[in-house]
Amino acid sequence: MSAVPHTPTTGQALFRPPQIGLRWLPVFRRNLLVWRKLAIPSLVGNIAEPLITLVAFGYGLGALVGQVQLNGTAIPYILFLASGSVCMSAMNAASFEALYSAFSRMQVQRTWDGIMNAPVRLDDVVFAEMLWAAFKSLFTTTIILVVMLALGISHSPLLLLAWPLLGLVGITFSSIALIFNALARSYDFFTYYFTLFLTPTMFLSGVFFPRDQLPGVMRVISDWLPLTAAVELVRPLFLGQWPAQGLRHLALLVFYAVAGFWVALALTRKRFRN
Amino acid sequence: MGGVTKSGLEERKAQLCNLPQLGAWPRQKPPTADPPAKRHNAPMNPAALPPTVLAIFSAQGLRKHYGAATVVNDLSFHIAPGECLGVIGPNGAGKTTTIRMCLGLTVPDAGSVSYYPSGPHGPLLQMPQDALAIKARLGIVSQFDSLDPDFSCAENLLVFGRYFGLRDAVIRERIPRLLEFAALTHKADAKLSELSGGMKRRLSLARALVNDPQLLMLDEPTTGLDPQARHLMWERLQRLVQQGKSILLTTHFMDEAERLCNRLLVLDHGRKMTEGTPRELIAQNLEPDVVEVYGNGALALADSPLKALAARTEVSGETVFFYTQDAKRLLAALTDFPQLRTLHRPANLEDLFLKLTGRQIREDA
Numbered sequence: 001m002s003a004v005p006h007t008p009t010t011g012q013a014l015f016r017p018p019q020i021g022l023r024w025l026p027v028f029r030r031n032l033l034v035w036r037k038l039a040i041p042s043l044v045g046n047i048a049e050p051l052i053t054l055v056a057f058g059y060g061l062g063a064l065v066g067q068v069q070l071n072g073t074a075i076p077y078i079l080f081l082a083s084g085s086v087c088m089s090a091m092n093a094a095s096f097e098a099l100y101s102a103f104s105r106m107q108v109q110r111t112w113d114g115i116m117n118a119p120v121r122l123d124d125v126v127f128a129e130m131l132w133a134a135f136k137s138l139f140t141t142t143i144i145l146v147v148m149l150a151l152g153i154s155h156s157p158l159l160l161l162a163w164p165l166l167g168l169v170g171i172t173f174s175s176i177a178l179i180f181n182a183l184a185r186s187y188d189f190f191t192y193y194f195t196l197f198l199t200p201t202m203f204l205s206g207v208f209f210p211r212d213q214l215p216g217v218m219r220v221i222s223d224w225l226p227l228t229a230a231v232e233l234v235r236p237l238f239l240g241q242w243p244a245q246g247l248r249h250l251a252l253l254v255f256y257a258v259a260g261f262w263v264a265l266a267l268t269r270k271r272f273r274n
Numbered sequence: 275m276g277g278v279t280k281s282g283l284e285e286r287k288a289q290l291c292n293l294p295q296l297g298a299w300p301r302q303k304p305p306t307a308d309p310p311a312k313r314h315n316a317p318m319n320p321a322a323l324p325p326t327v328l329a330i331f332s333a334q335g336l337r338k339h340y341g342a343a344t345v346v347n348d349l350s351f352h353i354a355p356g357e358c359l360g361v362i363g364p365n366g367a368g369k370t371t372t373i374r375m376c377l378g379l380t381v382p383d384a385g386s387v388s389y390y391p392s393g394p395h396g397p398l399l400q401m402p403q404d405a406l407a408i409k410a411r412l413g414i415v416s417q418f419d420s421l422d423p424d425f426s427c428a429e430n431l432l433v434f435g436r437y438f439g440l441r442d443a444v445i446r447e448r449i450p451r452l453l454e455f456a457a458l459t460h461k462a463d464a465k466l467s468e469l470s471g472g473m474k475r476r477l478s479l480a481r482a483l484v485n486d487p488q489l490l491m492l493d494e495p496t497t498g499l500d501p502q503a504r505h506l507m508w509e510r511l512q513r514l515v516q517q518g519k520s521i522l523l524t525t526h527f528m529d530e531a532e533r534l535c536n537r538l539l540v541l542d543h544g545r546k547m548t549e550g551t552p553r554e555l556i557a558q559n560l561e562p563d564v565v566e567v568y569g570n571g572a573l574a575l576a577d578s579p580l581k582a583l584a585a586r587t588e589v590s591g592e593t594v595f596f597y598t599q600d601a602k603r604l605l606a607a608l609t610d611f612p613q614l615r616t617l618h619r620p621a622n623l624e625d626l627f628l629k630l631t632g633r634q635i636r637e638d639a
């Protein structure tokens with residue numbers, strides 16, 4: 001046979017650049033079609049919880065706290081909290097989708113195996129899952145933003161800029177979550193991620209209280225957390241101000257997104273190699 | 275594909291009119307008798323066959339080990355256009371790993387996998403570098419269903435067709451015919467949870483046909499199905515072969531292999547034990563007659579003078595198997611033991627399989 005023997009590619013580098021073609025789109029559309037069928041019940045879970053938190057803490061705790069000092073200006077606590085919690089919602093929604101739902105498709109339902117029987121690369125599948133989790137997160141935060149507008153918490157026109165930023169926050173956290181998806185043996189593993197990473201992140205990133213109250217070491221860690229960058233970018237926009245060190249925070253988010261996706265892809269390739 | 279093109283539809287309709295009732299499938303001659311593809315394949319010893327002769331697909335020198343265990347060891351085979359090649363072997367023989375290597379899902383330690391999209395003299399596509407181009411031309415049914423539980427049958431086909439880059443209009447036009455082929459027309463909008471095991475397997479098969487492939491790779495397509503569902507599946511697979519499709523099939527069922535496959539490859543411990551048409555394999559490796567004897571005192575016969583009347587004797591459990599060229603004398607001698615029950619039958623593929631791979635249960639089975 002004229003078959004040219006090829007070099008075995010066992011050692012193909014896991015960290016080679018992503019090879020992404022157009023076939024991520026049908027994978028994304030598949031998830032969209034499933035979601036359209038289940039949208040209403042999932043909507044309640046995605047949106048009710050953050051809004052309950054906002055109302056309970058914002059109006060309840062807000063009555064006790066009154067005003068919060070932020071960079072020398074006093075702002076109402078509800079505004080402080082709303083601008084932080086919308087970032088937290090973006091983080092939670094993206095993480096949940098990229099962990100539990102992606103794992104179901106990858107491991108439990110074997111959806112990915114089916115997809116890769118067609119001419120679709122694993123890279124395309126992982127990319128589609130990442131964008132999908134970010135999309136769902138953006139959908140959640142969009143509705144929360146609309147409710148906040150309706151409640152009159154902020155009417156700043158700069159909120160228009162907050163919207164794409166929240167999309168980026170979704171991309172960042174879905175990329176990071178996919179790393180843990182690639183490593184997971186069962187759903188239980190995700191509990192560690194939520195309790196050991198996301199929950200501390202929530203308290204260290206200035207969502208509920210100003211970061212300058214944090215003790216020294218915590219403050220340093222906080223400076224480098226992706227959620228901190230998100231809150232530092234989005235909160236001023238709620239106040240009608242431009243973020244301080246905006247480029248630095250943006251770069252940090254982008255770095256976490258790119259590095260997170262790259263590592264997630266490498267680990268997923270490893271998982272699927274044999 | 276004849277099955278999905280317009281001309282194929284006419285043909286299909288004609289065939290559908292002759293569709294036998296479920297469960298009343300007449301026993302068919304194995305399709306090995308004179309398959310169209312075989313006419314070109316003059317010599318029947320595939321080992322002597324240059325693999326360039328009419329192959330749509332070929333695997334050469336495949337090798338794979340996991341740690342110290344060699345799962346596939348220097349395995350070569352090819353599939354001719356219009357041929358159904360069966361791969362049989364005990365659990366752990368390397369069947370699934372072989373299929374996975376053919377699909378580029380597992381990277382072989384050595385060897386090559388090639389696909390000839392336009393005949394053996396046309397251009398060559400190779401794994402893994404042309405994996406997407408090859409998969410665009412393949413239909414795959416894996417061992418475990420990977421259908422989407424959230425979708426109806428029709429939606430499963432639509433969504434899967436999109437993975438091939440097919441336009442929705444093209445897929446929607448194919449869906450009714452694919453559902454008809456899978457005998458699922460009445461279940462087009464049914465949720466997956468409403469389907470039986472057989473229906474799910476047929477939907478998996480229909481899904482594998484959405485891109486109009488020339489070659490199908492089916493990993494144990496009938497495992498776990500009841501006899502009716504298996505027969506329906508066989509009938510559909512035979513139809514695909516009649517339409518000119520090539521099939522690679524792994525199975526545990528010898529009757530399935532005998533019925534569907536033009537050629538068989540017996541695999542054990544990752545090696546090719548033998549290869550040929552089912553009838554040739556039986557004729558080459560076995561005596562034509564088998565007499566099974568069981569009942570009180572049967573085991574003693576294995577070492578009795580009766581042994582001389584058989585070419586080969588085997589004991590398994592409480593049964594003695596006599597393999598013989600001439601069963602008459604043996605059967606006559608057995609009339610002296612009226613308390614024993616005997617079963618006289620022609621040697622079959624199962625006998626061959628057990629002879630080649632042993633009667634022992636595998637540890638991982």
